[in-house]
Amino acid sequence: MIVNPILPGFNPDPSICRVGDDYYIATSTFEWYPGVQIHHSKDLVNWRLAKRPLARKSQLDMRGNPDSGGIWAPCLSYADGLFWLVYTDVKRIDGNFKDAHNYIVTSPTIEGPWSDPVYVNSSGFDPSLFHDEDGRKWFLNLVWNHLTESVGGNPKHPAFGGILLQEYDAKAGKLVGEVKNIFAGSPHGLTEGPHLFKRDGWYYLTVAEGGTGYDHAVTMARSRQIDGPYELHPDAHLITAKDDPEAPLQRAGHGQMVETPSGEVYHTHLCSRPLPGTRRSPLGRETAIQKCVWKDDGWLYLEQGGVVPSVEVPAPEGAAEPQRPEPIRYDFTDTTLPRDFQWLRTPEPDRIFTLTGSALRLHARESIGSWFEQALVARRQEHFTFRAETRLEFAPANYQQMAGITHYYNRHKFHFLGVTWNADQGRVLTILSCPGEWPDGRLSFPLAKPVKLPDGPVELAAEVNEAELQFYFRNGDEDWQAIGPVLDASVISDEGGRGEHASFTGAFIGMAAFDTSGSAIPADFTKFSYAPGEGA
Known part of the structure; x- marks a missing residue:
């Protein structure tokens, strides 16, 4: 069949x-x-x-x-x-x-x-x-x-x-x-x-x-x-x-x-x-x-x-059995971007990302949701339940710089867990959300207080179970820790925000970086994985 x-x-x-x-x-x-x-x-x-x-x-x-x-x-x-x-x-x-x-x-x-x-x-x-x-x-x-x-x-x-x-x-x-x-x-x-x-x-x-x-x-x-x-x-x-x-x-x-x-x-x-x-x-x-x-x-x-x-x-005679979904891991060691991934709008991708041989390097540009030049590389969400993980090396110098993992639809509909800089705490994790706020795209900040990070790489994850999204992080060999509240994943949809006749794409999960200071700071993502949930 x-x-x-x-x-x-x-x-x-x-x-x-x-x-x-x-x-x-x-x-x-x-x-x-x-x-x-x-x-x-x-x-x-x-x-x-x-x-x-x-x-x-x-x-x-x-x-x-x-x-x-x-x-x-x-x-x-x-x-x-x-x-x-x-x-x-x-x-x-x-x-x-x-x-x-x-x-x-x-x-x-x-x-x-x-x-x-x-x-x-x-x-x-x-x-x-x-x-x-x-x-x-x-x-x-x-x-x-x-x-x-x-x-x-x-x-x-x-x-x-x-x-x-x-x-x-x-x-x-x-x-x-x-x-x-x-x-x-x-x-x-x-x-x-x-x-x-x-x-x-x-x-x-x-x-x-x-x-x-x-x-x-x-x-x-x-x-x-x-x-x-x-x-x-x-x-x-x-x-x-x-x-x-x-x-x-x-x-x-x-x-x-x-x-x-x-x-x-x-x-x-x-x-x-x-x-x-x-x-x-x-x-x-x-x-x-x-x-x-x-x-x-x-x-x-x-x-x-x-x-x-x-x-x-019914399938045509001689058709094969449907293939089952399997977890996929990307290590970015090739010189080309894996075919599952896309970016937004620009025909000059070298300005927003490069493959270094060991990482996908995003060159942080305009704000997340920009219609011109934003460094966001993502793949489609293909299952109602899934978990995505990535490993990030990023050293922000100010709060205008941020990089991390995002569940993204468009500039009015996204959740973004990222590494940034806080004047009191230094390097921190925070969450930016835009839960369908049209037309102004106003942000909300679900994390009451940023979480301080030590120096070095950090791993980030997003786990979606139908209408619920939970972000996670860990340092080194530590256990995964949930961060922030459970977020509304259903808004990252055609019908979220403005409604069914105004948005025509779908949910993506991926990596993003912005630098509204204009310095184009690099953010290195050394791995990414996408695993469908049980029964997906």
Whole structure:
């Protein structure tokens, strides 16, 4: 069986592509660098991170992008001996405007080399590229209408102005011909995330609707002509949990279909798993997949019936057993950053970290939560329970310098245990928290009094058990000691703070350092580990 989610943790907006016996899924990375995650599988059951292709300044520079801006809804396809990756770089999300610029990069292989981007348009987000049987290529995207009352965090239907279609001339590298609005969506509204699929002379259009919260859905329509008119699926929605609050996979929507070599059909979709008794999803929007069947009416349906996604679905014949999660230890002795880790926004990572051969050295820059240049290197939280540990060598000279371990979502939602300087005590441990304080990002200080530290390395840990976070520390061979109160880990989630329609990423656990004096003091992290909890 396939066990959902197949890509746990922050992996939304899955675009799936099959080349021979190989499957690839591209997911959104928003403000995290490098841009776009591409996972690979041979059986739809077990997946590995294969590449983040937007990895240099000429392809992507997100300095100044807001939280939950950046790379939205990539589309991955294969044609003419090339992989084609379409993506949006969103520069503004709040208010009436969405400054969203769409690009295409190509590569002969997933590993690269990936080309510099070709600019396409800026009329809206969620672009995709469809390669028709006659060799023509068609570009689709949502058109955004700013002349409405729609504002960030409170989406209303009029701003989602329909799905645009225009021919793309690959040789000229530009859109050509008439642009047409081919689909206004179902009455559910908030229509976005278009993908086309052709079968038996029909063009099938799947879109995401209902917003990316708990009303989310995959909606399907079809037409004999690529530019419409499109008729709605008999059920309107192919996949949704909007009417089933008890379904384990909530917020289901935004995905793409794929056929196996034997003709079986699957459809990816994003989903979330809120903590029990809450509407908070620390793992963010994850990727799941459902098995589907074509029925005699020429429409696609979930194989299990209905529209609610299942946790377990039949795998293709010959698939392997799902791999069990294992603890991972990173010692930073290589010259490159382990692939699990990302940083924020900047295409100049050497200014915020280097690998010394024995440590990950963070060069402390702007404050934690900066939109420009902050030294924060982290990996996704992929389990509801986990423990992360790190070893830090850091010698601050003043209270403007701090380094340590952080459970991080964005500048409004984080907990940070770090080493800093106190005028009365010298080198100390303290905790900074921002528990969803929007819009000003005001800090709280959960530790009543800083804890004095001796000279030398210190080990720090964060242990999360669903909605609870406890920090720990130890010196040398001492036993681990809890530090500070139990903190609210559930706020480090999509729905924490501003709510489900305002934040679109997921929880990370990692290492951070800042130096608001401007001295760029180094902080050396000599190891890091991530261990899923029992039953994870």
